[in-house]
Amino acid sequence: MSEPNVSAAVSPAPTFSEALPKIPMDWAPLLLVPVLALLMLPLVGSFPTWVTLTIAGLAMGMMIFIMASGLTLVFGLMDVLNFGHGAFVSVGAFAATLVLLPLRGWVEADSVLLNLGVVGLAIVVAMLVTGVLGWAFERLIVMPVYGQHLKQILITMGGMIVAEQMITVIWGPEQIPLPLPETFRGALIFGDAAIEKYRLIAVAVGLAVFVTMFLVLNRTKIGLLIRAGVENGEMVEALGYRIRRLFVGVFVAGSALAGLGGVMWGLYKETLTAAMGSEIMVMVFIVIIIGGLGSVGGCFLGAVLVALVANYTGFLIPKLALASNILLMVAILLWRPQGLYAVVKR
């Protein structure tokens, strides 16, 4: 046999009839969310309250996922512990005010189109600002400390402090109110259950981000390269790809996603503070540890679990609410020390 002539490039789909051994699907982590929700129903007692708590938990989970997804990819691909990720959340939220405050008329208008337009514009601006900031952050702060975890923690935390102080310098030390657009306010009533409109929007945006990330990571070459890079960056380079460019791209995308999360979180809280990013970071880190460092699917599941547990605990045992996330993390790590969906690393 000799080497074939290389002719027209086609993507083959070999067929075969032999039965392949089935790969068991790891369903257990996926079942945690419905099992938890169903277990809580009798404890909560009231179905409408349970629905409200569950939707609130899902909405909060989606917003945390948006903020955490970039961080988990950055850690998985670049092995960088970015403790400054919260800076992008804060900066994103404050950057949105550059649009939302001057266009207050659009925000207060009783028009879905104007409200969506102004929020969409604010999100674009926030993601652009945080994307550019992420690029600069990677170049100036992260790049000199690749492979040095302790220095990464110190310098990225320092970066976050600087970013928070810069926010204070630019926007002042006072809290800034960020009103929800008019048509996003209020609640929809399903039977006896009241569900805030904005929470449904947050769930929709979170799901859209997750589906987009899933498709990019599984259906595109860049996504395959990211997944391959998470597992073995050196081999990706040996195949002829410049993983440094991939690093920068993922860092910028992760920063922009944190910016999006910051806008969503800011609108949810309706108040902005420079420290809002650093305050949410504890929860973000718990989420990516529970999910499995580097795993986007695990991050999604972890975010939903953390938020649901926080909401249910806050309702059932308020005094335990603050510790609920830590207890959840301990329980998950005792079960699966690498997180719900461990990422294979070389």
Add this chain to the structure above:
Amino acid sequence: MSELLLELSGVHTHIGQYHILQGVDLAVPKGGLTVLLGRNGAGKTTTLRTIMGLWQASAGSVRFEGRDIAAVKTPDIAQAGIAYVPESMAIFSDLTVRENLYLAARQGEMDEKRLDWIFGFFPALKKFWNYPAGNLSGGQKQMVAIARAIVEPRKLILIDEPTKGLAPAIIQGMIAAFKELKATDTTILLVEQNFNFVRSLGDTVAVMDDGRVVHAGTMAELSEDRDLQQKLLGLSMDAHQ
């Protein structure tokens, strides 16, 4: 002597405080299979990684097609036509066999005829085409690693101990595969400790010890000279038959 595709001259490589390669001189003729022999720790893997740019040479030159690539980045070395199959295989276990090969096909899509050619000597790859590579056996993973290196024509393939830990039946399949590769005039630099495996395949041979090449010649010459085998390798190849 045939034209050289790769030539290392006085290459030194440090890894941290350790001085691993201490002046390696190695010539790899074009179109042949050169075997790099030596005991564990002699510097064989470091030599391959230095050629690939994964570890930078601290001194000396690595000339590929006449151009010094000692300071060139790994992606550029790969794009120049050098493929690398590490000892660990380094397959992407989360990706399917198809996706592993797809990433190696930098031109974009994979060529169907070339894939059929690869399936000819690695039929398991066709069977497990859409299967996660991490679920394959060790031998099948090695097939993925080698297929990834040859899914597009390369000028030089660096392969590090491909038979390590594999069953004899799979090693026979590897021998057939390498004979196929040799028939395509692909230049191969193969690190191996399985003497029988390389004896039937190698054209030229270099033996390393303590970070240097201590012997270079033809495989036929080394195969026939038991005294030389004893001297260089500490044992006769016949003992491994």
